[in-house]
Amino acid sequence: MATDRTDETTDDASERAEPSPGSPVLESVLENARTRRYLGERLAAADERVGTDYLGDIVRHGPVLEALLERPLDRGEIENRLDVSRATSHRFTQWLDRQGFVEKVDGRFRLTGRGQTVAEEVLRFEANVRTAHRLTPLLDAICDDHQEFVIEPFVNATVTTAAPEDPYQPVERFVSLVRNSETLRGFNTTHMAPLVLGQFHQQVFEATDTEIIYLPHIAEKLFETYPERASEAIDRGHLTLRTRDTLPYGLAIFDDRVGVGGYDEETGLMEVFVDTDDAVAREWAERVFASVKADSEPLASGSE
Incomplete structure (x- = not known):
């Protein structure tokens, strides 16, 4: 097996160029991922940390903030929406008013600009905490290398884990997606599927355009x-293989879905x-x- 290292200066330059800007949503997610590890230092430098009691109060008022994100509500509507008493809704709205999160217009409580931002961040926090819980098996498997992994887009992902009674469930899920896809691109720290799965590799070699x-x-x-x-x-150009000395985890891009795999370091099983x-x-x-492809080497067919 020989590695093809021909001088392709122009191609290398284009491959190694900085990635073009993504959508505003993706850029926001990536920026959050880049800066989150420094947020504590930045907040400490600003010397304006928010007290944990106040943060807890904001989270406790999350349901009413979420309700007001949809539209302004009067107190009776808040009571019906949240199934709370009149005294509780009064306490909620009083607290929100004191914080400058709401204003009363024509008998209805409406979020201020500040209140809307806080309400959105409470929802984002809840979504990320929920996603982190659901992705615990994956995050534990890739924890040393997941700095470039972002959880926000995986809030509604399908999570398939190995179980004692069926240790091959994740592999079976992966193989089923390959079977229903005309293309497969990705990288992996081990084989995409166990080498003993001959039908899978026949699919990769003959039916699915694979990189x-x-x-x-x-x-x-x-x-x-x-x-x-x-x-x-x-x-035949049906399979493209490249190599890289280090890889963070397993990534697969199908026609209609994308997947990330975590592996047992000792057994190599997904x-x-x-x-x-x-x-x-x-x-x-x-x-x-x-990005990973730009830092990899193309592989020729299997001549020594």
Whole structure:
């Protein structure tokens, strides 16, 4: 197996160029990911930390803030919407008014600009905490390398985990998505699926247009197991293999979905596979794949 290292200066330059700006939503998510680890330092430097009791009060008023995000409500509507007493709704609105989060217009409570921003951040916080709980198996599996992984677009993702009674559920989920996709792009710290799954590799070699980035020794093992079929698929342009010395986790981009896999370091088995059809998640995955690909080497067919 020989690595093709021909001098392709123009192609390399274009591949290694900075990624073009993404959608405003993706750029916002990425900016949050880049700055979150420094937020504590920035807040400390500003010397204006918000007290934890006050933050707790804001979260406790999350339901009424969320209700007012939809439209202004009078006190009776707040009581019906949240199923609370008149005294409770009065206490809610008084507190929100003291904080400058609402104003009363024509008998209805309406969020101020400040209140709307706070209400949106409370919802974002809840969504991210919920997503972190759902993605716990994945985050635990990739915790050393997940700085570039963003959880926001995976809020409604399908999470498939290995179980004692069925340890291959994540692999089966992945294989089912490959079977229903005409294309597959991605990278992985180990084989996309166990090498013993001959039908899967036949699908990759013959039916699915595939571009995969592997660790060098993983690519070598693939050629050792399927020397003729892998070489023929590469020669036909049906399979593109690239190698990189380090990879963070497993990423797969299908026709309609994107997925991230976490693996057991000792057994190499997929422990969890998380996939979604979210447009921002796809944009993120495309961006990460392009970045990893730009730092990888193309692999020729299996001549030594």
